[in-house]
Each structure stands twice: as C-alpha cells, then as structure tokens.
Amino acid sequence: MNFKRAIFPILFFLTLNSLYCQTATIRGVILDERNIPVESATISTEEIATTSNKNGFYQLIIPAKKEIVIHFNHLSFKKIQLKINLQSAENFEFNPVLKTQIEQIGEVLVLSSEEKKIEGIQNINPETVRTIPGANAGVENILKSLPGVNSNNELSTQYAVRGGNYDENLVYVNEIEIYRPFLIRSGQQEGMSFINTDLIQNIDFSAGGFQAKYGDKLSSVLDITYKTPTQLTAAIDASFLGGSVYLGTSSKNTRFTTSSGIRYRNNSLFVNSKDTKTNYNPVFADAQTFMTYRFSGKFQLHFLGAISLNEYDYKPQSRQTTIGTFNIPTAISVNYNGKEQDSYKTVFGALKANYQLNQNTSLKFIASLYNTREKENYNISSQYQMGEINTNLGGLVGDYKDIGSQYEYANNNLDAQIFNFQHKGFFEKDSNTLEWGVKYTHERIKDYINEFEAVDTLIVDSLDSSNQWVIPDFNTIDAENKIKNNRVSGYTQWSRLTTIGSSKVWINAGVRAQFWNVSGDSIASKSHFIVSPRAQFSIKPAWKKDMLFRISGGLYQQPPFYREMRDSLDNVNPDVKAQKSYHFILGNEYSFKLWERPFKLISEVYYKYLDDVNPYNIENVRIRYQATNNATAYAYGLDLRLNGEFVPGTESWVSFGYLETKENRNERGYIPRPTDQRIKFAVLFQDYMPSIPNLKLYLNGVYNTGLPGGSPNYADPYEYQSRLPAYKRVDIGVTYVFMNSEGKVKNEERNNKFKEIEVGFEIFNIFDIQNSITNTWVNDYYTNSQFAIPNYMTGRVFNIKAGLRF
Template structure:
C-alpha cells in the first residue's frame, strides 16, 4: 500500500498491515497503526446526492463530523471549530475562506471531485506526519484511477447540470526520460437555484469558477509533483422583501421585512506548489517541497429595511385564521459593511523516509512557513423607530435654529484593522515498529511560532494489537498545537487584534475497537471509538452561520468527551453503504463556570446507502440522511448562550442511469432531489428588537428548500 507522508510530501511504502474491504466503487481500509484514519477510494462521485457538489458532503456523513449548511464546505469535528480542520491536497495545505457568512455565499469547494482518487480522514489522534491542527485532517490524493484510465491513454469527462458544470481531462506522455501524468479540472457553479428557495426575495447573482492542474513525473529515482489552483467566486443580492414565520405550535410569529440596497461577497484564491523526491537507495528517500498561496476576500453591504413583527391567528374556527392577530412591534434596520481580508503564505520543507528493516521505519522532516495577513473590519447596524437612535435633547419645537451636536447612537459598531506577520518553523521525527500481533508508532513534533515567541514539543503515540476473530484494539494520543490565523486573533468584544496571542493547544486520548466480519455473504466493517479531548489553551468563539467570531485571545480551558460508531457494508456488489452515530459533550470554562461551546451539537447520525435496482446494474440509487442536534445560541457577543436551535434533519436522493452509447466510455443521466422532505433547517439567527418594549427576538435564517437537479455525465 502506498501512503503519502503528508506535509513533507514523501511517497513510500509503509510497514503497516492493511485490512481491506474492496468494493467496485470504493475501497475502505483500516491501517493498524493509523486505524483512526478512514480511507475511501472515490473513483466517481456522480449521482452522489451532494447538494454542494463537494467532497465534503461525504466527509460530513462520517462519525464525529457535524455540518449544518449543505452549501458550505465547512464542518465541525468532535466539538471543534471550523478553523481546527486541516485540508491537504497532494500533501499541500490549502486555504479555506473565512469571511463568508453562509454557504450560499461560498463558491466551490477546494476539492475537485472529478480528480479524486483517494480520501483519508482522521477525526483526531493523528500522527506527527499530518501537521498542526487541533481537531482533524483531511488528505486528498488526485489519481488517474478517478478516470479508470490505462497508462498511455487520455480521457475527457464532462458533467453538466442545472446549476453546475465540470470538465476534466487526464493524459500521459513521455519526456526527458520521465513518464508524465496530467490531470486538469475546470468547474463552474451557481447557487442561484438554491437561493431562490430562501425566505429573502430579490435579485440574486452567484457564480464561481475553479481551475486545477496536477502534473506528476517519475523515473526510477526521481518523482516530481506540481499542483496549481485558481478560484474565483462572486455573490450579490439586491433584496426586496422577506417573510419568516417562527415560534411554537401555540404561538406563531411572523416577521415581514421590506428591503432596499445591495450586499455582496467576493473571493479569489491562487495556489501553486512543487515537490521533488529522490530515491537514494531501496527503502531510502529524500523529498523537498515548496508552495505559495494568496487569497483575498471582500464583503460589502448597504441594506435598509423596515420590519413588522406580528402574532399569527391560530384559531382554526376563525375567519382570520393565518392572518395577523395583532402587531407586536415595528422598526427600521440598516446594515453597512466594508470588510476585507488578505492572506499570503509561503512554505518550504525537506524530509526523509528510511526503511531500517522489514519491521522498522523512520520518517523525519523539517519546514518553514511565512504567513502574512491583513484584516480590515468596518460594519455597523442601526435600529430606529420614530427617532429611537437620536439622543434626547431638551429643545423647543419653535427653536428652528437648533443644531444637533451629538452623534447617532448605533446598535452595533465594529471598526478595526489587524496585521499578521508570522514565521512558523516545524520539525518532526516518527518511528514505526511492527510485530506479529501488533504495531507501534511514536513521534515528536516541534513547532515554533515567531508571532508569540513560543516553542511547543508535541509527543504522539499510536499502539495497536490484533485480537482473535478479526478483532483489533488500538490506543492513540498526544499533544496538538495550532498557530492562529488572522480571524482567530480578532477579539470581537473589544475589537482588539492580539498578534502575540499564544498558540491554542489540546491533548487527545482515544481508544478504538474494530472488527471485520461477514453476514449473509456481505462484508461488514465496524469500528467504535471513545475519546477525550482536553484543551488547556483555547479561544472562546461564537458561531453565526458559517462565520466564526472569536470572543477573546486570553486562553481558556475546554474539554470534549464522546463516543463514535460507524458501520460499513455493501448491499450489492460494488455498492458501498455506511452508518455513523456520534454522542459527545463539548464545554468551556468561562468566568469559572463550565458552559456549552458554540459547536456543542451533542449528537449526530448519518446514513449513506448506495444500491441498484434488481437485475439492473446500470440503475443506481443514492440515499443520504443526516440528523444532528441543535447548536447553542444567544444574543450576539453575549457570554452565555442559553438557547438551543432546532435539530438539523435532511434527506437527499440521487438516481443514476447508465446509457450505452457507441463511441463513449460512459454516459449517464443523474436525477437528484435535495431536501426531499422540505424541512426548514436553521442556519443562524437574525436578532431584531421591539423598540416599544425593548424585547429582542431571534428570527431563524432558514436553509434551502426542496430542489430538483438533472445532469448529464459523459466520458470519452
């Protein structure tokens, strides 16, 4: 089995013994040393019933993962924040947007599903090879297996639908004594159809474009890998009105809003990276890697609105049933925003892999990363009702010469700038030994952050043992540190930007039990993990849709304890299915009191089924069900979050029919039904005030409604 040693980009045989369940469409493996890593070989994601056309839609169905916005590529893992997840494509760390407030503003995921050959995901307890994040790592390898492409040939794949189109190409050639592989992917997407199912009516304009190119060349001693990516997305809305009903069964409130103005969001990202590996001798390899990325995000808004809040008549015997019984309040709302964030990162690293003998391997690496970031925050919100925002000043009505000298009292005002300049150094060494009944992996990772001046030494260990009857037991744990991004250094309460804030740090402890077995001639793989995560240095944050707002850079304590279960099988040959179930509790200590963290969903369940019609192997059906608990929320920037949102529930269906067309390798028609049950899930809350009583109301911002999609995929 080949394993890419991440961050250092080394490709070499490992000494682990994989247990493999081979499926026609996917392959799920469990390595003994890294048994916490879920590996899925995704040859094709067509017809997968993924609303956002993203690979992350598969990740959110794994145990320990929660995501409550189907259009976003962000997800939370075991009570952590979005910023605690590491994404690697071909061993290169990839940047994710940070200013977007919702999934409808986000463009394309950084992962191109047409190029994916293999996914590796760890929800915690990963080795020193994977870098520096607190919660999880997702590693993606692009491979020609995604095309079923024999060596020496070329192939095109085209998929077009009602809201997204994709073009991909793979080909081989020989040059200068090297055999080269090229993978090219181009994507275009619009969320406009999803946005039309939202409560807010208006003129939506949404588009995103993405180009990715991977090139690999290899000879007997050299292996070269180059990867480049360019992304662009734009979102704008000229809202006209919004009507939202919320409340309880016995008391339903209706918010009617009339709006004018415009809001927009833009995102551009460019990345390039190169890695070269040289084989010194059999089992000994050196690798050097360099990458550069630059991203720019901009958000602007000038939206004026007038709202009416009324109580709906719920009397079934009344002629006015469904009408407003009485108005609770009214007011004006004006939101202004001019927010910008720019980031540049340069990375260079060197590493080595050495096979000491048939039982032992040694891996080492060292690297440098230079981070530069600029953050400009300028937004305010004004509430008004008959002069509510104007300070009281005693004056006569007949005093026509009076001139006000006091400022307007705004409901919210945020204005600040921040600059991040950081040099990060890291080094690691990992030793693996294999025995007859088990394996052990021990590593040390050293991390230095010039911004805070800290040095952090992180030990990590993984032990596994094979038991009888296909049972295996493993223990993993260690220390995990995370350097801060621009977003993490902004304190939204006092608008300070603490560039010298300490690194966040956590301890992981995990025990896992797994078994491979068969029932009714079907292969099954079951795994259970119990874990504890203690964060001795964590930043408090609140979650506003997909936007994270950090509430201070003074470290606090946090803890997560939970259990994950997952079961994999295949209903028919080549159709993979799995079930995931998670229970956990995530809390943090604020003002000497333990309270729920912003990502404390408590429980999550997901089911993914791939099946085919009897005696019709060319007709496939995909079912994806997700359920998770509600997230805690409260007034914006408040310390306590005493309320809990409604649970997230969603059912997506996909149908695929293969057509036999002469001259084409594969032609299929795909019909997808997103949110089939038309459940109104809540993404975030919009807070309004009844000026007359000063009462505040949390109005839910609902996610997309039911939507149908039809697409055609052709390979030739």
Template sequence: MLKFRLLLFLLIAGCGLAVAQPLVRVSGIVYNEEKLPLSQVTVIVLGQAQSTVTDEFGVYTIYSKSRTFSIKYSLLGYQPQILKFNQLSGARITQQVNLMANVNELDQVNITNKQNQLSNATTINIADIASMPLVSGNFETMLKTLPGVSTNNELSAQYSVRGGNFDENLIYINDVEINRPLLIRNGQQEGLSFINSELVSKAKFSAGGFEAKYGDKLSSVLDIKYDKPDSNQTILSTSFLNTSFTAKRVFKRSFLLAGLRYKNNSSVLIKQDQRGSYSPNFADAQLMYQYDFSSRFNISVLGSFNLGRFKLVPTNRETQFGTLSTTLRLNVDYIGQEIDDYQTLGTAATVTYSPKPNLVVKFINSYFNTIERERFDIEGSYVFDEVDNAFSVENFGPVIKNRGIGSYYNYGRNSLNTQIFASEIKVDQNFNSHVFSWGLKFDKSKYNDRLNEYNYTDSAGYILPNNTENIVLQNVVNIENNIDIKNYSAYIQDSYSLSNYAELQLGARATYSSLSEQLLISPRMLIAYRPNSNNKILRFTAGVYKQPPSYRTIRDHTGNLNINQKAQSSYNTSIGYDYAFDAFGTRLKFTSEAYFKYSDKLIPYKIDNLRIKYLANEVSKGYAYGADFSIGGEFVKDLVSYFRMSVMHANEDIVGDSYIQNGKTIYPGYLKRPTDQRVNFSIFFQDKLLNSPTYNVHLNALYGSRLPIGPSQTPRYLDKFFVPSYKRIDIGFSKDFLDDFALHKPRFLDRNFNSVILFFEVFNMLDIDNTISYLWLKDVNNVQYAIPNYLTGRQFNLKLIVKLKNKP
C-alpha cells in the same frame, strides 16, 4: 447555460439502443508470505481502465466488462502477480492472492506498508462521490457522513469534528496544506472548495489521534492525493448547479491532470425566505503535472486559480415562526445590495528523490495568495406581528397585535489580502524493523486587513438605546491591520513492528511561532494490534495537540488584535476497534472509537452561520468526550452503503468570567461549547430500482441534534438559546446507459463514450425548514426575539456525467 444543459440531457436520453452483457465481479483478500493482509495493493483489470486498492483488511472488489480478462496485483516492494480469468457473464468470483516480497525493494515496502497500517484514519470510498446527492457539490460535504463529523449547513463545505470548530481542521493535497478564505459569513456566499473531486485518487480522514507528521491543529486531518491515473480519461459533468471538465493524460515519463469547474446555485437560493436577485458565480481551474526523470527522481507542479463573486439585491422577506399558541410573522422590505468576491492563486512544487530503495526525500514549496472583498449596504424596513393561526398552518389569519415596526441598516466595506509561503522537507527511511520519518517546515503568513462596518436599528423609539436627537450606530468597526506571522516546525516519528500482529508508532512535533514566541512540544503515540484472525484491529492513541495563534484567533469582533495570545492545547486519548465480518451474504465492516479530549487552554468563540467570532482576549479550559460507530458494506449487491452514529459532549469554562445578580457575584462555570451537538446520525444507502441493474437509488439522510446559540454581542454565559436539530434527506436516482448489466445500449453513446450516467436528484425531499442562524430583534416591550434564518427548501436537480472514449 441552462438551455444547453437541458439539450444535452435530452440528447443522451433520446439515443438508440443495442445489446450488452453483465459484469463479472472478482473479490477477495490479498496476503503477504506470512498470511497477513496487505493494504493499499493496486488491483487493475488490464486493458479496461478498471482499478481499485485493498483496504486495511486486504479486501478488494473489482469488475470486468468482458468474460475473458486478466487482473494485475501490485504493491511497491512485492513481485506483481497477474491472474487470467475466463468466466460466465455475471459471474461472482472469490480470489485470494498471495504476493511474494521483492528483495530488491523490501526496505521501501516496509516504509509504505507500515505507514498505511499505522494510521488512525478512515479511507474514503472515492467512487461514492459522484452518486451521493450533494447541494454544494464540494468534496468536503461527503465528510459529513463520517463518524465524528458534525454538520448543520448543506450549503457549506465547513465541518466540525468532535467538538472543534471550522478552524481546527487540516486539509492536505499531495502533502501541501490548504487554507480557506476568511471573510465568508454564510453558506450562500461559499463557492467551490479547493478540492476537485474528479482529480482525487485517494483520500483519508482522521477525526483525531493523527500522526506527528501532520500539522498543528486540534481536531482533524483530511489527506487528499492527486496521483497518476491508470489511463487517459476525459470527463464532463453538468447539472443545474455545477459544470466541470476533467482531462487526465498519461505519457511515457509523465502525467497531466487538468480540471475546470463552474458553479451557480441561484436556483437553490431563490427559494429562501429572503427574496431577491441572486447572482452567485464561482469557478476554478487546476492543473497538476509530474515528470519522472528516472525511477528515483521526479518533480511535480500543482497550480490552482479559484475565484468567486456573490451578488444579492434583496427585495423582501417573510418569515413565520413561533408555537401553536403564539405565531409570529416578520415582513421586511429591502433597499440596497451585497457584493462579495474573492480570488485565490496557488502553486506548489514538489521534488521527490529516492537515492536508495529504503530512503524517500521530498522537498515541497508552496505559495498562496487570497484576495477577499465584501461590500454590503442594505436597509430593511420591517413589521413584526403576532397573527391568528386558527385558519390553517400555511395561510395565517389576521394580525392579532403588532409587536414592532421599524428599520435596520447594515453597512460594510471590508477587504483582506492573505499571502502564505511554505517550504518543507520530509524524509522517510527504513532501518530493519523501524520506519523512521522526520521533517522540517517554515511558513510565513502575511495579512493586510481593512475593516469598515457598522449597523443601527430604529424601531419608532421602541428599541433601546433610544435617542431622539442622534442616530446611534451599533457594532462600529473601523480599523486596518497589517501583520506577519512566521512558524517553524519539525517532527520526528518511528514506526516499529513489535511482532507480526502489533505495531507501535511514537512521534513528536516541535513548533515555534513568532507571534506567541512559544516553543511547543507535542508527543504522540499510536498502537495497533491485529489478532491472528486478521479480521480485527484494535487501536489506542494518546497525544498532545497544540495550535499556535493565527490571524483568525487573535482578531476580536471589533477588529483589534491580541498579539499576546498564546497557543491552544489539547490532550487526546482514544481507543478504537474495527471488525470485518460476513453477514447478509456480503462482507461488512464495523468500526468504533471512544475518545476523551481535555484542553487547558482554548480561545472561546461564538458562531453566527459560518462566521466565527473569537473572544480573542479571553481564555477557557474545556473537555469533550464521546464515541463514534459505523457499519458499511454491500448490503445490496455491488452498491456500498454506510450507517453511522456519533454521541458527543463538549463543555468549556471561560477563565475569570462572572456577573452580578441580586448583589452577588455569580461564576457561570462550565458552559456548552457552540459546537456541542450531542447526537449525529447519518445514512448513505444505495439500492437497485425497478428490478433493473442499471437503475439505482442513492439516499443520504442526516440528523444533528440542537446547538447552543445567543446574540452575537452578549457574553457567552447568556447563550442559552438553541438552534433546532438539523434534519435532512436527499435522494438521487441514476441510470447508467452504458452499464454492461443493461440489456440494451444506445449505439451512439457506445461508439463515443465509456460511461454515461444520468441522475435525477431531490434535495431536502421532506422540505424541512432547518435553521442556521437568527436575526435578533426586540418588540415594543423590549423583549428580544430570535427570528430564524432558514436554509434551503426542496429542490430538484438533473446531473449528467459522461466519460469520453479515447480515440486512437
């Protein structure tokens, strides 16, 4: 496979040349008859497969490959408009457009437009996904550059939002809720996420204050759409880490989307401290087909098969850590292996019926089955030394003293079979100035879980407990759980125009869980105000968010279930301000939002890499507050860049926890939550390279401050250690061989491809050792040390993305 990819790169790079002309750019704002900007207007260059949509300020930018062309502007409920252009090559045109309402579809456009305006969400620029240098290759990794999102693991698609954990985030694809595998312990085991980036047509992300129509989670919503493409497309993407094939076909009354993906990132993993034979193989296939029986009735089917197998035969490990005055080194030799595998089969069918223009009804049914297994049987013999660092930073001198010697053994045979069935009806209807929405949903989750794992540590009598006669096993779990959970939910919301400049949305959810036997009511409100200037938006949200107990939260670290657990709840409020302005010769957008979340009932937990260990029998109360800021735009002509910063503080108080010290009872009070990452900063910057319009550079920089942590078996109030701050810079360089800015085109490529882009990427450019978790060992004095588990080092990658021409 590697030789094939390298041969493909050389073939592309060695092709001949021909002449081309630069692109024409058209940008502007689309208004309605009342001079209010229209969002989600589709803008298409006819005959060129170039398309985009306007943002919440009605702003758009699109390019044409030819000097003479036509652009079509369309939005449901408005009369489409086609404008013709005849410009010089490389021209920059500003074109404002006014769309007239179509009286025959006026009700339906009110549904669409108000729902787009009344959303506390960020629209993700899909075009940035391909150019952003990402180790994991998963779509969710892009979220880590958004305000409010915290990260400290480049191998994983999991993310924390405003102090919440990985299990508090909702993900939808075409209104179908997506769930992730449960047994994954660390990023190197994680394969392909459910979302296929090449199939995504629209994406919105809300870091809080989301609408009542979304489900019952505490933190965030990612809303993905796989929609009808504007033309037939065939896309091949390959690199040293990933390969994908995508086909999009448009028929007279239907369309088809199909995607195949394969991932093997062993070249990244082999450079970690733990050496061995890595065999991570992940693949998936997705297909979506929609058939339009008429303009009012269609059926769509989404199918997916995702599988992964991670195998590791470790050989040895050497980790150096400590301070300038005390340098420690851990050497481990291994025997054994680890094999983890999972497979997910999912399908969803959606029936959409619009009996009249002001009414849309959706009936959605989905079924997902995930089978997971993890098997590990590994023995490690270690030597723990203090060494002399006087010689150099990299080459340490002789051993000063031995801190410990011994071995440890980890054993596990775990399996989990998860089945989730859901059926839902969603209705949107317009009544004059109101957009009324409601829905009903039933879902049933079935879990068959078998846990059998233990470990022990033997360090020549140094580590307690010391028993010379018997081996004392630690963290023994041997249990089987079988449980069904049923949830019934309903929502209702009304979007109302208070004036030409203000919108109000009121909504509420009701949920009943068979596990907690609680009826939960969650009211929510959103107010949006747009001043007469049209370049500012003010938003205020307030709401109650409740998360019924799930299988993850009721299972403690011993495998036992707390079936009496009640729902978690959070009371959220936020105020946001968006401002679009002209500066540096371009259009920029500034967004900001301050928030406060108070929770009177939470399930506390500890985090070890990607594994969340819930303290299922305990309850806490807590709060989180902070602010998010971002600014983005074309700082460099034709390339969008973003800068964002988030500050946040999250605490919790475990109810009833205490300990005895010097004969006195101590109540710890409020503790830092495991996700209390005070500062997050990210940059995604793009620029031209070598004064050439076809060579670009893409820089992705992340910083996340330290996170609290402690040994997995100790009480939460002893988590006084910290994972160091996360610092990472990834950079990519790209060459678009068929960009019309180019002075020459390879002739072979021009005949057979619409687009050919070659990327050279450097992951972790500064080769920073980021820590994700710790191995906890004690020395001869029974002093416990945290030996860091480092993430990936510097890595080079080549990536090629080609779009084939459609043959007549």
C-alpha cells in the same frame, strides 16, 4: 582450423548484437504507497514475463520500435498497465507505485487497506464521493455522514470534528497544505471546496489521534491524493447547479502526466428556495491542474496549481416568517433595502520534488505560495413588521405594525500571502520506518475592516414618508492590521510493523515542534515555542474473529493563525498562545459476514482535555475569537459506524455519534461550547433495481441535535444560553447509466468512444424541513418584547444532472 574456431564466436556475437539492437530494456523498482518495495510482483507482456525480487527490482527485455502493453500485477495491489514504445537498445527506467487492491462490487468500489486500518486512518472511496447527492456535493459532503463530523449548513463545506471548530482541521492535497478564504461569513458565499472531485485518486481521513507527521491542528486531518493518469481520460458533468470538465493526459512513455479540471457553480436554486426573496447573481468558478514529470526512476517533479474566483452579488427584497404558537400564530414581515457585493480571489501554486536516494530512503522538497484577495461590501437596511395570522380566514395576515429595524454596513478588504518551504524524509529498513520533516512558513496579512450594525431602531413617524430612520451606532468596528508571521516547524517519528506471538502489531511514536514570531506595524514583536509528543499502538490478534484494537493519544497544539489573534473588535493580540488538546482515543474494528455479505463495525471512544483555550462565537460560518487564552475545556464522546453491503453489490453505512464539549471561561463555570453537537445520526445508502441494474438510487440523510446558538452575538453566553432546533435533512438521487464499463451501449455490441453516459435526478431536502442557522433579534416597541426571527436554510430543491466519461 584455427580460423574455423574463431569464426563461430564472431558470428555468435554478431547475432546477439543484431538481436540486441532489435530490443529494448525496461527496468525499475516497484513500490507500494508507503514507498516499501513490493516483492513477487508479476511484470508481463503477451509473450514474456518476470517477477520483482525482494528489493522490488525488475528487468524485462521487450521488442523495440513497437507499442507494447506491460502489466504489473500483485494479489495485494491494483493492477497497472503501461503502454510504451522504445527505440532499439533503449534503456527505460519505470518505478510504479502500486495502490492497495480494489475489488469491484457491482458499480461500487470498496477499498480495503490493512495498513490504513492499523494506523487508524479511514479510507473513503472516491466513487462514493462522486455519486452521493448533497447540496454541496464533494468530499466534505461525505465527511458529514461520518460520526464525530458535524455541520448544520448544507451550503457550506466547513465541518467541525469532535467538538472542534472549522479552523481546527488540516487539509492536504498530495502532501501540500491547503488554505481557505478568510472573510467568508455565510455558507452561500463559499461556492466550492478547494478539492476537485474529478481529480481525486485517494481519500484518507483521521478524526483525532493522528501521527506527528501531520501538522499542528487540534481536530482532524483530511489527506487527498490527486491522480497521475496512465492514458488519456476525460469527463464532463452538468446540472442546474453548474458543471465541470476534467482532462487527464499521459505521454507515450508516461513520463509527463496531467490532471486538470474546470468547475462552475451557481447556488441560485438553493438561495431561491429560502423564505427571502432576492436578486441573486453569483459566479463561483475555479481551475486546477496537477502535473507530474518523471526525469528518471529516482527523480519526479510535481506541480499543483489553482485559481479560484467567487463573485457574490446579493440583493434581498423581502421575506415573511411565521412564529408564535399554534393557537396564536404570528407573521413577521421584513422589507429590505440595499445590496451585498463580495469578491474572493485566490491563487495557489506548489512544486514538489521526490528523490529516491536508494531503495530504503526517499527525500521530498515542497514549495508553495498562496495568495487571497478578498472584498466584502454590503449596505442593507431591514424594516420588521408583525401581524397576527387569522386561521379562520385561510391564514390571511391582519394589519401589520412596525416593530423595529436593523441596519448592516461593511467595507472590508483583506490581502493575505502565505509562503511555505518544506523538506520531508522517509527511511525504511527491517520493518522499521523513520520519517522526519522541517518546514518554514512566512505569512503576510493586510486587513482593513470597517463595519457596523444597528438593531431595533426607533421609527420617528411611520405615517410620514419624509421622515428618516434614526440609525444609532450599536456595534462599530474600524481597524487596520498589517502583520507578519514567521514559523519554523519540524517533526520526527518512528514506526514499526511487527508481531507479538501470532498477533500483528503496529507501533508509532513521534514529536512535533514549532517556533513562531509575530510582528506588525501596530503591535510589539512576540515569539513562542511549543513541543507536541504523540503515539499510537494497534494490535490485530490472530483470532477467528477479524478484530483490530487501537489506542492513540498525545499533546496536540495549534499555534494561532491571524484570525485567532484578532478579537471581536479586530484588534490583534500577539500574546495569544497555542491552544492545547490532550487526546486519548480507544478504537476497535470488527469485520464480519452478515447475510453472507461483508460488513465492518468501527467503534471509537475519545476524551480530549483542552487548555489555553481561545473562546469564540460562530455567526453562520464566521468565527469571532476573543483572542485570549482564558478558558479550559473538555470533549468526550462515542463514534460508531457500521458499513457494508446492506443491499448486495453496494456499500452503505449507518453512523451514530454522541458528543459533549464544554468550556470554562475565566473560572465562571462550564457551559456548552458552540460546537456541542450532542447526538448525530447519519445514513448513506446505495441501491439498485435487480431487474434494471443500471438504475441506481442514492440516499444521504442526517439528524443532528441543535447546537448552542441563536442568541444575539453581543450577548454574554453565561447570561443567555439557547439552542437552535435539531437539524434534519434527507437528500436523494436517482441515476441511470447508459454505458457499461466496456464502453458499450446497453444491449448493443458496438464500440463507443464513451466509457460511461449517465443522467440523474436529485431531490435535496426531500421532506422540505425548515432548518435554521441563526436568529435575527428585534424588539417590539409596542409590547417591549424581544423576538428571535429564525434565519432558515434551504428548502426542497429539484436538480437534473448528466455526465460523460471518455
């Protein structure tokens, strides 16, 4: 009897053990993008399901030695699928990070994030970035359609925000700060942005009043997140402007993932559309990879690597430009001799470690190294001739006469190395969030500059070919700089998401500090210290109308980088202090229905007072600082953006911006700053044919009033003030998608390896408007007159493109 009583527990135990050996366990913690646990998420397979608890924890027992698809679902987040094949009795930890819910509207993805809205951060859909046409397509192309963001150079990825300049914008990729080359002076030399569109998963942008966790810059933050694929994906894009290849991989257990891309670009189409005839042979190429290895559910290691090569070979031959009045049109002819050869080689690598200490605390460690080696060599002479256009003879030009010349020479070399090591922490409990960070940066710069420019040279005898040009040294720079800069910076900030009555409220307060020391072979060592407090407050009233109000401000300071310490003669001044900007921003977001479709109006007014300003001039895209803190300035304006479904099933927007920014140098009075872009109007529009929904149209248009500029770079701005003409440009693209989202050819039901096949046609600058970026000044020795010859940007250009998605 006792034996029978004992045998049943033994058999029961053996049965359970047998079943256990045929199963495996997956467990973990589900988090959102802010590392906050997600409660009530559903974790399911075809046969079983469970939910996460209030701490985000879940556990699921699944069959072993069998490929299982696990679904992670929550109403507020995007669904995640995980393919996994575990061994018997294996315990696997998987801690997914759920992204904000994405709604499919036609072929356009509209990302809605309540937390981003409350924090005053604009989220941009990566699919919009990929489809909208632009001469320099990418993230910056879309940013330039936003109010408060301005650029008058379609060949450049540089942009100015609310009166700031190109050096005042922070750029991050997966929380790793990104740097740009130093010597580039022309947009057509840039090639490509660092950011690879194919790798992007998320885009956040703030035009001011941003949190203390972001770095020490005056104007804006662009925060990019690269993909971590869950399966094998690939893409190929090609056009007359170049091409790209993307590959995303994931191991079976998703522990190791990679996102990699190779790009090539050739700007010949654009350069050849200018009025200057050239021999142009550029090579712009780069390779990037973002890798993730999950050692466990608590520890992850990321690697971001990039290699970039820009080879710019430019040999101008001649150009003809029409100036003068309608009644007396005049042609300026320029003959060139010489060439330009530039090289920009950059290497970047970063390691980032994430450690989840517990359900409330996460720690991050980031180490990065950036190296750029840049060479700039040009030796170009220009001979200018002028002749009257005879309108009675069909526009033929009469006899030309020589009016002047220009000679430009440079042999510049720069080697810069920047090392960073950073720790960041995050703690969240009871709706309170505490974030902190400390960062060490070492900068080493070697810069050799030898350049000069001579203008308006005198012809000894234009009829005697044996005589040579007399080239006086008009502007000469010869310098050698070797400097080191050590920086220690840190921040701490607190935020709370709570309610006041029925209204949702978000509060944020933080402070940044930085200490830096500059030293060099020919300069005395100098140290500086700054502190920058910042705060934000948002409230979403419980009204019938969906309204959100924000107020933010604080002191934003920008310690000088090497270029800001280098004056117009390239001498380094270690006494340059951090520029200060006091921000005050008041914003509103109003979401509503129009024509039974969703729309949103974003409005912001802002005021910035700037002290210890370091004045500068902009020559194309090169900034030349005075390297003194001898000015004060201000900027104020209004930004408006209305976005929504102007056409059912698509997202488009209209932007308007008003800006005034002026500076006072040495108490001489206020004059417009170089980025005083008064009026900005932009349209980004998407459409499709209802009868042929796979045929899509994209339009990108912008109007900017003229910037101050066009005067000689050696002129005193208080004695010579001028503005360039207004910048007007419209780009249009038409795309036909042969594949639908299920990877099937239209009107066919067979499966295909391709997820999407598309071909497209683009017209850049469809109205062929001549926009100028600078002026070249010459004297007519016969009339003792000075002429401004506009340097025009690109004309109308046609492009064909094709893309494959696997």
